[in-house]
Amino acid sequence: MKVVVLHGSHRVGGNSDALAERVLAGLGGVADLDVVHFRPIDMKIAHCRGCGRCRTGGGCVIDDDMRTVYPAFCDADVVILAAPMFWGYMTSQLKTLFDRLEAIVSPRCFGGKQFVLLVTYRHYYGSMVEWMERISTGFGSRCRAIVCRTYDSASERDLEIEELPEMLQAAHDLGATLALGS
Numbered sequence: 440m441k442v443v444v445l446h447g448s449h450r451v452g453g454n455s456d457a458l459a460e461r462v463l464a465g466l467g468g469v470a471d472l473d474v475v476h477f478r479p480i481d482m483k484i485a486h487c488r489g490c491g492r493c494r495t496g497g498g499c500v501i502d503d504d505m506r507t508v509y510p511a512f513c514d515a516d517v518v519i520l521a522a523p524m525f526w527g528y529m530t531s532q533l534k535t536l537f538d539r540l541e542a543i544v545s546p547r548c549f550g551g552k553q554f555v556l557l558v559t560y561r562h563y564y565g566s567m568v569e570w571m572e573r574i575s576t577g578f579g580s581r582c583r584a585i586v587c588r589t590y591d592s593a594s595e596r597d598l599e600i601e602e603l604p605e606m607l608q609a610a611h612d613l614g615a616t617l618a619l620g621s
Contacts, residue, residue, distance in 0.1 A: 440466065440471065440472055440473070440516050440517065440618070441472075441473045441475075441511075441514050441515045441516050441517070442463065442466065442472055442473065442474045442475070442515060442516065442517045442518075442519065443474075443475050443476075443477065443508075443511050443512055443515040443517070443518050443519070444459050444463070444474065444475070444476045444477070444519045444521060445477050445479070445518065445519065445520050445521065445522075445533060445536065446459070446476060446477065446478045446479070446480075446521045446533075447479070447520065447521055447522040447523055447529050447530040447532065447533035448480075448521065448523045448530065449480045449530075449532075451478075453523070453600075454523065454559040454587070454589050454599065454600040455521035455522060455523045455557055455558075455559045456521055457600045457601075457607065458521060458557040458559070458585060458587065458600065458606065458607070458610045459519050459521040459557055459610075461607050461608075461610035461611040461614065462519055462555055462557065462610045462611070462613055462614040462617075463519075463614060464611055464614060465610070465611040465612060465613060465614020465615035465616075465617070465618065466517070466614040466615070466617055466618045467614075467618075468614075468615055468618065475511045475515075477507075477508055477511075477536070479530075479532035479533055479535065479536045480530075480532045482503075482504040482536075483503045483504045484503055484504055484505055484532070484535050484536055484539060485501045485503050485535075485539075486535055486538065486539075487501075487535075487538040487539050487541055488500070488501070493541060493542035493543075498542060499539065499542035501539070505536070505539045505542070508536065508539075508540075509540075509542065509543050509548075512540065512543065512548060513543060513547060513548040515552060516552065516553065517552065517553045517554075517555060517617060518552055518553070518554050518555070519555040519557065520533070520554070520555065520556050520557065520571070521557045522556065522557060522558050522559075522567060523558075523559045523560070524558055524559065524560035524561070524563065524564055524567060527562075527563050527566055528566055528567065529567060546578055546579070549574065549575075549577075549578040549580060550578040550579050550580060551578075551579060551580060552575070552578075552580040552581075553580070553581055553583070553617055554571055554574075554575045554580055554581065554582040554583070555582075555583050555584075555585075555613065555617070556568060556571045556582060556583070556584040556585070557584075557585050557587075557610065558584065558585070558586045558587065559587050559588075559589045559600070560586065560587070560588055560589065560590075561588070561589065561590035561597070562590065564586045564588075567584075568582075568584045568586065571584065572584075583613060583617075585606065585609055585610055585613060587600070587603060587606045589603070
């Protein structure tokens with residue numbers, strides 16, 4: 440099973456990364472995995488220019504690190520988005536990567552996939568889930584989301600994911616379910 444993990448956070452090993460690792464552990468317990476990780480914050484990814492060349496079959500005009508993302512994304516069976524929410528949406532680095540996926544938007548690259556959306560948030564998450572569900576449904580793929588509030592409003596304190604073992608278990612269970620083809 441080919442898996443691409445798109446890490447939206449700069450915090451390696453942070454909350455969204457920990458959820459992604461639990462999904463991978465669940466998947467790996469049942470299936471052989473070929474996993475590729477992308478951390479947009481550490482990559483050279485320019486903003487989409489909206490030039491439209493990709494729509495003519497010419498590919499993207501920008502020569503940057505997206506050249507490694509395109510084939511991995513198209514070949515993936517499972518795409519995991521480890522997406523912390525900043526101001527109601529994914530991080531700017533992850534959004535830039537997704538804007539550049541416009542160059543490969545097609546049933547071949549987006550169809551028949553399992554998208555896993557792992558959202559860690561403080562106050563709001565709906566826009567991310569709605570967005571990914573629209574994309575996956577439109578291409579005949581499936582989206583499964585785990586949303587995890589990492590802020591305790593009563594104490595006004597940010598939580599580390601280890602304080603939410605039920606969310607870590609849910610991520611592991613989701614991975615195992617995906618590995619079984621459910």
